[in-house]
Amino acid sequence: MSERKTVEEFNGIYLDLSKQPGKVKFAEAGLAWRPTGGGGGENFALDGQQFTQCQWSRGARGHEVKILLRDSGLIQLDGFEAEEFERVVKIFRLFYGLSLEHKDHALKGWNWGKGEFGKAELAFNVQNRPAFEIPYSEVSNTNLAGKNEVAVEFSLPAGGNETGTNDHMGGARTKGRKSGAGKDQLVEMRFYIPGTATKKENDEDGEDKSMDGSEGEEQHNAANLFYETLMEKAEIGEVAGDTFATFLEVLHLTPRGRFGIDMYEASFRLRGKTYDYKIPYDNIKKFMLLPKPDDLHTLITIGLDPPLRQGQTRYPFLVMQFKREEEVTIELNMTKELLEGKYKGKLNARYEQPQHTVVAQVFRGLSGKKIVQPSKDFVSHHQQSGVKCSIKANEGHLYCLDKSFMFVPKPATYIPFDNISVIVMSRVGGAVSASRTFDITVTMKNGAGETLFSNINREEQKPLEDFFQAKGLRTKNEMMDDSSALIAAALKDADMASSDEEVVAARADRGSADEDEESVDEDFKTDSESDVAEEYDSAHESSGSGSDAEMADGDAGRDSDPPEVAERPKKKAKTSK
DSSP, X not given: OOTTOOEEEEEEEEEXXXXXXXXXXXXXXXXXXXXXXXXXXXXXXEEGGGEEEEEEEEETTEEEEEEEETTSOEEEEEEEOGGGHHHHHHHHHHHHOOOEEEOOOOOSOOSOOEEEXXXXXXXXXXXXXEEEEEEGGGEEEEEEEETTEEEEEEOOOSSTTOOSBTTTBOTTTSTTOGGGGSSSOOOEEEEEOOSEEEEEOOOTTOOOOOSSSSTTEEEEEHHHHHHHHHHHHTTOSSOSSOOOEEEEEEEEEETTEEEEEEEOSSEEEEEOSSOEEEEEGGGEEEEEEEEOTTXXXXXXXXXXXXXXXXXXXXXXXXXXXXXXXXXXXXXXXOOHHHHHTTTTTTOOSEEEEEHHHHHHHHHHHHHOOOOBOOOTTOOOTTSOSEEEEEETTEEEEEEEOSSEEEEESTTOEEEEGGGEEEEEEEOOSSHHHHHHEEEEEEEEGGGOOEEEEEEEEGGGHXXXXXXXXXXXXXXXXXXXXXXXXXXXXXXXXXXXXXXXXXXXXXXXXXXXXXXXXXXXXXHHHHHHHHHHHHHTSTTTTSOOOSSHHHHHHHHHTOTTOHHXXXXXXXHHHHHHO
């Protein structure tokens, strides 16, 4: 390469795992990347003064140049040929005064090694060689999944069609977009970290807190230390900007637990004992305020896309529960200029209202989302907005909204009216339960399945039917068919009962015939009883007579039978002992 050359170009280079290749140009002022092929992606440029370190290693599409930046970010340029190594070395030495470090990855396939926290990424090293690296910009959340286990969750693209930043660029410019480069995406990774580790830190006064005299050394659970370090590096626990409002120990029914809520300008944070989440307001798709039918609580339901995840469990809805009479007084931590400018007419400087009202108003002001409440067209038999029912074995409440149904708390189920094909009302169970409760089966369009709401109070049938009719929903009442069948069965039973009465009356007209039969039965019964008595008689081996009188006479005339007379006192004497 001639030193007089001021620009060096490379073709077929992918920026941050972009789907489409492009052309990268290096100059003394920095670098520029432009996609090729008419994909319409944006150009990308970076000032050379931001470069702090550069590395060369094998990549997904050839060889990769990784550039670490002063703001703790990094960019990846993949697709270089092996023969271009010397050329790239000279570029970074002459243009930016940096030495290109050659890094070889560990290829043993081992799943145990050592995690090292760098300035911009977490490296998993096997025998002092990196097996893989995780940029902090790709980490959306981390949790302690067990005593010695840490779960790391990765960012997802904001939209289904969005892959990378504007289809091409990754975490170098926007947090959490590199994973969007492919249809199959890694969403979670777990590390098992046993034992303890040492964290070196000094007191503010410079005093040594350690027991062994070493400077600031303290033993920690290794998994906890890993978790806390990653939280700090990935800036999960801390959100840029000031906290506008904080609500402590808010009861959540889904996911179950108590979480503190910190409200920021662009996101809110849920802080629990085990899990910690940072959720952008852009992820909120629905916000519902649902009064619970017990007249004591109010539910706030927040629909999220992408859903919240705890391990393998996904939560598309947050369900919070508040006491209606519990009031709070809160002043927003917001400057007067910001309050009267960006949030004018949306937020107040001070709130003194029930807690659920304050939370809902602050969420609406910061996120700009509409608050959805139950429809005024529906009032239950008990003058409530919700109807008690069950999905399988889970009890909850079904709310009729203006454009949808919402079942809470678990499993939180949202059904838009536009997706409903037919609603079938039916009665199941025995005669007792059938008269008190009924079921509703909501069948979706295009074979999307169905949802069964069971054990609904029979008194709610009329209000629900009126609501279905008001909203123009197609319904089918199978209970009317069941009622017709029951009436027919009842009439049939009445006919059978009348025929039975006729038979009884005919028997009553037979006069003394029944009495004669009774006398015969008595004689037969007497004979049978005598037979039984004869079996247990002491002289049952002798032939018996046909009547009790003869039997008594026979017993009285057996004075000549000495064994039986001699045996009985012995038995009685034995019993008396």
